[in-house]
Amino acid sequence: MVQHSPNDTFASLRIAEFRYFVMNSFLITVTLLIQEVILGYELYKITHDPLMLGLVGLAEAIPFIILSLFGGHLADRRDKKRILQWSLLVIILGSVILYFVFQPSVVAKLSTTARLATIYGVLMLIGTAKGFYSPASSSLKPFLVPRELYANSATWYSSFWQAGAIVGPGLAGFFYNWFGFDNTLIVIIVLFVFCFLLLSLIKRKPVPVSNEPMLGLRESLKEGFRFVFKTQIVLYAISLDLFSVLFGGVVAILPVFAEDILHVGAEGLGFLRAAPSVGALLTMAFMTRFPPTQNAWRNMLLAVLGFGVATIVFAFSTNFYLSLIMLALTGAFDSVSVVIRQTILQIFPPDHMRGRVAAVNGIFVSSSNEIGAFESGLLARLLGTVPSVALGGVVTLVVVTYVYARSKELFAVRLN
Template sequence: MPHIPMSSLLRQKMFMRFWLARLTGIMANQMLMVAVGWQMYDLTGSAWALGLVGLFQFVPALLMTLPAGHAADRWHRGKIFAACMALQAVVAATMAFSAWQHSTSRELILGLSILLGMARAFQMPAQQAITPRLVPPSMLQRAVTLSSSGMEFAVITGPALGGLIYMAGATAVYASCTALLLVSTGLTLGVRYAHQANQNAVSWRSTLAGLAFVWRQKVLLGALSLDLFAVLLGGATALLPIYAKDILHTGPQGLGLLRAAPSVGALLMSLALMRWPLHRRVGHKLLAAVAVFGLATLAFGLSTHIGLSMLALALAGAADNVSVVIRLTIMQLDTPDDIRGRVSAVNSLFIGASNQLGEFESGALAAAVGPVASVVIGGLGTLAVAALWFKLFPGLAQRDQFENQPRQTELLKS
């Protein structure tokens, strides 16, 4: 067998350590959101209140994500991620104490949602930008797929486990989240890599450099904005407590299964992509995956049977996983490392808008026209976005292979 340099072994060890840290952190976060969503709806009975949880997470993320990307290019990305896990542990511990004291309120949940939004603003650019520092470019697609597999496993087990633990009370769920988030913090603090700090002075120009780079790279702009608008319109996550309680007539356990279902499909798709990586016609496959996501959202919106609803959500998750792998691989390979944190921040901003702002949109629309109509309108909107992006971004639609070499940006040199 050929000798493997120690540096390669060390990089593999660091990647797997960070992979495990992400796994435990995301699992805890999913458990946390199941408990928060159920408690909020139980307290208020309001779709509007569920939407506000997403909005209160999105606003701080909107304000802080671009500066967070600059921070990820200047400081150690692992330490930033660890600090974000620690802050989420504080939120979970606070929720555990309030549940134990029977003092949980709508205002407390919304206030802590702001802290969650701040944590995620710094978490996402750091976790996305660190992976290319831990693996060689030739292994990046597989590393992204493996990371996605771990995330989907966490999103499967987290909600299901959260729903089961909720049977013992909300305090037990929040205490479990706190423990897992502290484990994630400790694992991440042990991650080492050759950190190269960006030496550009902090300014609006340097902070917005990632946004300017994405705007110039039309394929990248098309890929990131496609996910933004597709999930913004088609996401139904915020309405799952309503579907579980009022339409499918199940409890917290059923809600946990519904939240886990998309990740079951995504995990199966991740395993398939690890066995058969994507090589050709990646642009067409990206747009097709978004269209399938829209169709699956329509099926979920019209379903009144929990088995069919879970199947539709699993199909949506599988399609979304294809989109994630293609989008992130293109982003990482087309972006130089000195600006990767800020470009990852732009992607995080788009993801936050599609998820948290999408939750607010779903809740507000459901309050106006009902949950079923809200989800159906969102599914139709996602199909329209896939068709429109085919025309607006022909370079993305015609993208055949992943780039093997990152482009050099002149953005910071001009």
């Protein structure tokens, strides 16, 4: 048995299968974000309506929420690797459909309404695939590293994800300007194929066996919810991320800031999209040496508080560079809470329940990105872009104050 020291900064990366896993995470994040950025910009050029950008998130969130719990149930009982591969094939299919929808010969035959309906239909297909991919991915990760490396692996996983979130939007702006929309979609399809090959390098893992009697689907899903709601630190960690992302997220309406407020165009949008991840990646690099899991709950509350403040300053900024700095700070603060939450979700759930707990987390946190995108677009239309973002930051501060008052006993929890 190989011994791994948790004090070794690169301990998790010395495990080959974990390397393949985080490389896939990096590449699929890059690819999905390239597609999301160019599609959002193209939609805004077609409609000039921020609500249409919000509907992008809603189209993915609806099937994700409906199917994620079943996806978690499936991940606890089936081969996680196979679920990931089949889900990725569906995502590739969606990208192929998008490519054909934007071909000039098809555009000439379809009305704008029909074209938009097809685009949102494809986004729902991708959301369906994510409903299975997300819990399978989250529940596979703890089986790739020993328990003593959970905090280290969470930091590295988040670092690769954030690196992808930097590279993706930057490449999106470059590809869009230099290669055009449809040629960029060809690059996206090729990158997804590479993701599939990386997943193929990971060996199949045995399905965990529980001594408890096999439950039906409904009872199985209820068991996952019960675990989350009775485990206070898991519930509050998920809730903090849910409300901060739901109300404080600004990513979906960044095309409005880029086009109408900061006047920086597609390339500027790429920088704005990448800024949170630049801040996050720098913070992640620091956390590989100094993990935030000591005094974890204090650090999580301070991080969400900082996220809300930076969001409010960004809302009122009309300077491109100040806006970049504030977005970088939102990423930095968010990365701290992400590492702590991921460590909590690796330590507390039992092996046979990881898929369902990951699915509950996905519904309350991952889907909050998409629902938050819809909320951002809707409020931007009703209140205006700047007031809607400022209000989201204020709501984040109110939520973190409430959670602080309700969770003081969690300050004693140590995750090391």
